[in-house]
Amino acid sequence: MLNIGKLALAAMLIPKENEENLFTYQKSWLRVLYNNMSASFEEFGKNALSIITYNYDRSVEHFFVTSLQNSYGRNINDCRAVLKAIPIIHLHGSLGPLPWQVESGKLNRPYHFMYNNDLLDEARQHIKIIHENTDGRDEDFKRANTLLNNAEQIVFLGFGYNPINLERLQINAISKGKHVIGTCVV
Numbered sequence: 001m002l003n004i005g006k007l008a009l010a011a012m013l014i015p016k017e018n019e020e021n022l023f024t025y026q027k028s029w030l031r032v033l034y035n036n037m038s039a040s041f042e043e044f045g046k047n048a049l050s051i052i053t054y055n056y057d058r059s060v061e062h063f064f065v066t067s068l069q070n071s072y073g074r075n076i077n078d079c080r081a082v083l084k085a086i087p088i089i090h091l092h093g094s095l096g097p098l099p100w101q102v103e104s105g106k107l108n109r110p111y112h113f114m115y116n117n118d119l120l121d122e123a124r125q126h127i128k129i130i131h132e133n134t135d136g137r138d139e140d141f142k143r144a145n146t147l148l149n150n151a152e153q154i155v156f157l158g159f160g161y162n163p164i165n166l167e168r169l170q171i172n173a174i175s176k177g178k179h180v181i182g183t184c185v186v
Contacts, residue, residue, distance in 0.1 A: 013056055045085030056093060057095060058094055089140050092127070093128035154178055
């Protein structure tokens with residue numbers, strides 16, 4: 001049943017990975033963030049930014065690598081090296097690694113809204129469900145806690161403030177003495 005649920009999640013989310021939508025919205029938060037990270041190509045990865053997400057999609061990674069390629073005219077390998085310096089943690093897993101995120105010949109899934117059974121199964125293998133304990137989730141939460149502890153400022157965007165998520169991130173202990181802001185819908 002668990003694998004069926006993961007396949008269903010992947011089948012619902014993969015169609016959302018649409019590059020046309022990602023780059024056509026002029027006021028997207030990704031565009032604003034990227035534009036405010038102005039730096040030379042060599043300095044871009046030194047921006048003091050870490051991203052911790054509960055989302056499975058790889059829009060942040062794809063947006064950044066594509067924007068770097070187009071802004072600086074650099075190849076994918078150069079852009080990959082720069083992006084490695086900016087931690088992006090998917091606490092509940094992702095829809096699989098993008099082709100540039102893994103060594104040649106390793107399984108990956110392109111950023112695209114179309115899929116077949118093999119690509120769907122690849123995405124399923126990288127999705128984590130809350131009650132699974134053997135999938136590296138605890139390590140991801142430890143990395144996230146370290147990043148949050150070391151942050152000067154914490155910004156929550158599109159976060160639901162679920163008490164379990166706040167507890168797992170240890171926000172009460174981490175946020176003391178830090179500038180913490182966030183969005184919400186009322």
